[in-house]
Every structure is written in structure tokens, then in C-alpha cells.
Amino acid sequence: MTNKFEEKTIATTQIFNGKIINLQLDEVTLPNGETSKREIIRHPGGVGIIAVTDENKILFVEQYRKPLDKSLVEIPAGKLEPDEKPEVTAKRELEEETGYTTDKLELVTSFYTSPGFADELLYIYYTDKLVPIKEKMALDEDEFVELVELTLEEAEALMIENKIHDAKTVYAITYLQHLLKK
Known part of the structure; x- marks a missing residue:
């Protein structure tokens, strides 16, 4: 190029x-x-985590998104802190938002979210090696999320209903559909 x-x-x-x-x-x-x-x-960049439990449930969070004036169901995600490696952010966000941790994060991909006007680079990680943490970490003071565990079929249904309606989460579901075909 x-x-x-x-x-x-x-x-x-x-x-x-x-x-x-x-x-x-x-x-x-x-x-x-x-x-x-x-x-x-x-934008400093961010991460999203595709997290699958031993019961084949995908971890999501429901969160109100003010720019849209509605709640969405999304994969756990968060913003990179200054000089923080994306895998460190991914583990921290997984712990804060879901109450799970992992020692195995696999980088799936990264992509620019809106290259026409923003430089945000989003890293997507995958894990199916989840361990519940004993004490749930505190969320950011202005963050309110609820953990939602769904099967792939339930997540696909929420996509049709536009309750899952953001690019990173749609990508995550598409990735899991692809994994199942292998």
C-alpha cells in the first residue's frame, strides 16, 4: 500500500x-x-473480551449508552489507560465487569472502530478459561453494568432485536459462529 x-x-x-x-x-x-x-x-484505544464459561455461556454486560439513549448488551470492554498494554486492560475489564479472571487471553484481532473521524484501535481477546474471583472489583464511579450470561443462540436473537447492536459485540458473535463451524 x-x-x-x-x-x-x-x-x-x-x-x-x-x-x-x-x-x-x-x-x-x-x-x-x-x-x-x-x-x-x-482516543487511547480499548479492548473487548469474548469470554465463554465452562457451560458454553458467553459473558456480556448490559449497560446504558447515553449517546444512544438506550441500554445495550455488549461484551465486556474498556479503555486503555496511559502506557497500559491491551492484555492488561482486557484482564482488568474482565475482572471489573464480570467478576471473573483468566490466565489465558488470546488476541483475536484489532480494528479501527471509525477511521473516518477517529483513531481508536480496539483489541479483541478470547478466553474460555474463566475463574470466578473471590471479591468482585469495583467499577468506575460512573459505570453501572449488569452481568448477562447467554448462549450463542440467545445472543443471536438479541442481535435481531437490536439489543446487541454495537460492532465489537456483533464481531464477537460472528467470531464464535465461525469457531463452531471448525
Whole structure:
């Protein structure tokens, strides 16, 4: 792959620096020599965990998502902390959100969530070696989740009902469907 369509940054203006994201406005030179503006969200990245119990139940959490004004059922997930390795984040989020831990996390893939306007890179991990932890870890002070354990068929039904409706969780279900075909 070449950078034949590269856009050169002329100037960057910081618009907002927040707890989760930063927003900047870049003025760029386009490949044809014209200029344009690009709104860019900077995000530290995150993880999602496909966690399957000994009973072949998939661990999900139900959580209210304010941008959508509704609750979704999602795989456990969270934001990378500064200088934190993704597998450390994955284990921490699994423990905080589900009450389980693991010593076996397998990196499945990583992908950019919305490359048209954000640089967030999401890492997806898989584990089927879960161990309940004795004392559940505290969630973030502004985080409210409920553990949901579903079979693959139940999760597929929630996708049809748009109760599972985010890309990382749909990817997780598709991944598990693929594993079953092997």
C-alpha cells in the first residue's frame, strides 16, 4: 500500500480535551493540492473480551449508552489507560465487569472502530478459561453494568432485536459462529 492519497497537515487546532476523547480540527492539503478541514477524535484505544464459561455461556454486560439513549448488551470492554498494554486492560475489564479472571487471553484481532473521524484501535481477546474471583472489583464511579450470561443462540436473537447492536459485540458473535463451524 502506498500513501498516494496522503493528506498533509497544515495546521492543528485543539477543540476539546476530555476524559475519554480529544477533538482536534486539522487543516490539510489534499492529493490534488486543494485544502480541506478534518475533524479528528483522538482516543487511547480499548479492548473487548469474548469470554465463554465452562457451560458454553458467553459473558456480556448490559449497560446504558447515553449517546444512544438506550441500554445495550455488549461484551465486556474498556479503555486503555496511559502506557497500559491491551492484555492488561482486557484482564482488568474482565475482572471489573464480570467478576471473573483468566490466565489465558488470546488476541483475536484489532480494528479501527471509525477511521473516518477517529483513531481508536480496539483489541479483541478470547478466553474460555474463566475463574470466578473471590471479591468482585469495583467499577468506575460512573459505570453501572449488569452481568448477562447467554448462549450463542440467545445472543443471536438479541442481535435481531437490536439489543446487541454495537460492532465489537456483533464481531464477537460472528467470531464464535465461525469457531463452531471448525
